[in-house]
Amino acid sequence: MESTEDPENRLLLQPWTSVCFDESTKLMIKVWFGDAGYALLLSDLSSMWYEKVDTEVIQQRSKELNKRLTAHVSSFLSRLRSLICPLLEGEKSSSTIFSCQLSSSTLTLRVKSELSGLPFYWDFRCSAAPVKMVFHHLVQPLMAMSLVLQSQVQELASLLLRKDAEIEDYRESGATLSRGKEGGCCLHSAPLWDTSFLPSFLPSFLPHGWHRACSLWPLAILTWISHTAAPDY
Amino acid sequence: MESTEDPENRLLLQPWTSVCFDESTKLMIKVWFGDAGYALLLSDLSSMWYEKVDTEVIQQRSKELNKRLTAHVSSFLSRLRSLICPLLEGEKSSSTIFSCQLSSSTLTLRVKSELSGLPFYWDFRCSAAPVKMVFHHLVQPLMAMSLVLQSQVQELASLLLRKDAEIEDYRESGATLSRGKEGGCCLHSAPLWDTSFLPSFLPSFLPHGWHRACSLWPLAILTWISHTAAPDY
Known part of the structure; x- marks a missing residue:
């Protein structure tokens, strides 16, 4: 076979x-x-x-x-x-x-x-x-992986917002972080939306030209492939 | 010009x-x-x-x-x-x-x-x-974006671990979530590593064939391009 x-x-x-x-x-x-x-x-x-x-x-x-x-x-x-x-x-x-x-x-x-x-x-x-092989072996898997990673980012961001809400509730109830504990004073973290993390983030290790390449690729278009026929394998 | x-x-x-x-x-x-x-x-x-x-x-x-x-x-x-x-x-x-x-x-x-x-x-x-254009206009930007998204996932996961440590410290100090507040009882969130979120996650909207395509694309290889010459633009 x-x-x-x-x-x-x-x-x-x-x-x-x-x-x-x-x-x-x-x-x-x-x-x-x-x-x-x-x-x-x-x-x-x-x-x-x-x-x-x-x-x-x-x-x-x-x-x-x-x-x-x-x-x-x-x-x-x-x-x-x-x-x-x-x-x-x-x-x-x-x-x-x-x-x-x-x-x-x-x-x-x-x-x-x-x-x-x-x-x-x-x-x-x-x-x-042939071009078709570049699509089958590189473009389609990369689009699939970008979609997965995009979903992970959304899921993690949503989880972070829930953690922020929980922390906010503890603080409003008068709870404070322990200072006696080693490293305790460093535990305070800024809420997700106070950081400049989202919506854009470009890692410093990315070579210069890739920043431009990346900013030109709207994330929205990735969702398009979820309505596109799956590759034939 | x-x-x-x-x-x-x-x-x-x-x-x-x-x-x-x-x-x-x-x-x-x-x-x-x-x-x-x-x-x-x-x-x-x-x-x-x-x-x-x-x-x-x-x-x-x-x-x-x-x-x-x-x-x-x-x-x-x-x-x-x-x-x-x-x-x-x-x-x-x-x-x-x-x-x-x-x-x-x-x-x-x-x-x-x-x-x-x-x-x-x-x-x-x-x-x-020509094949070169497929690389310039699709493969390279997709690899760059996958790298950025991968960094975002790592950064968000690290931020979540810090939030978990902060929450753990509040709990150990005896703090409890408010129950009188609307929705307060729903604020309790599981630590990141208690969820089955990481290391793998495949969104349900991804067509069947893409799951396979995605699992065949080791994330590690993406880091390779950070040592590769940037595209010429």
Whole structure:
């Protein structure tokens, strides 16, 4: 059943992670390995690259790159999976070297390692992903997450208002904060609406250009997607 | 100075809004009008379409579509702006009809209205936007906003913990909530960590597929962009 399913759909179920190939090449990546192929998606936040391969491509490429190695497709896939997974988890291996060559239209991720005691080479040969994939794998999940985070902010703000009302009631009843207790004098907190927290808040760690980008994205439009068809997965 | 600046950069400074052309055609849209041209961007969350025109294109198209009308380019631009702005604000005009024809590679937004008492026709003829524009106009701003919202959630959660500590101190000092006051008995609130609010929360209005999309987007990766070059605007 797995082999008949579109690898792109399987890839949709994988999470994104970020990988640093060298000082100047940091990419977002997601990978899916099946019994008869793999799919790979990479992005540098300006472009996106994709490769989907089946058994035939794996056989051809393994002959081209590893003339001395004869192994079943499943062995190559298993080896590739065992090399890629530590990369995604940020682990470095002294016996495996990854290098990345990219342009706007192609990205080649070169792997140099070993298999059964012999040198093992692999090229992930990705080409520019279509716009539809950028929407499916980045825009739609980001909109969904922004919606969730927006709901969390609203829920937390509402909870804070209830806490403020409770504190106000204690104060009106003449209650005071303990001073003998360590840190007690620091417990007094300003009501939510006295702070300049809401409605806007831009964290200081956000790079300059992102402030502008963010202010141009009205939160209201996010609610639109709640009335939009869900992505097909 | 305005005319020498790239319309795409000017478009980056415009906010997105959503427009409903008919029951089955709801699109996100952003527009920029200058003295010598305009730029238009539309998306249905699967594709993106773009048109950038200068004075020459406006002159040609106005001759093609409005044979009886002779007017300066600035008059056409002014009229188009006065027709598009109410559309973006959700206002309907009985004297203006918009219709939208779209495929994955082209989108034509037809306008039928009047200018100086004569019929006035216009076609916004958009073609598929390149992947880079999807990143600049959607992915990067959405990532920036998700980062801001994530910071807001953390800041609000931290504020709630301080309120909980303050409330706990009042309670330990023997303070009780007023019961005589209207609604006073409802003021008691559970501490933040007693609720099942955090760490995960999925609003019920989110369509089914989005839950999956959202859970596949680790929040941690967002912090990555704080170390990434800011977009060039």
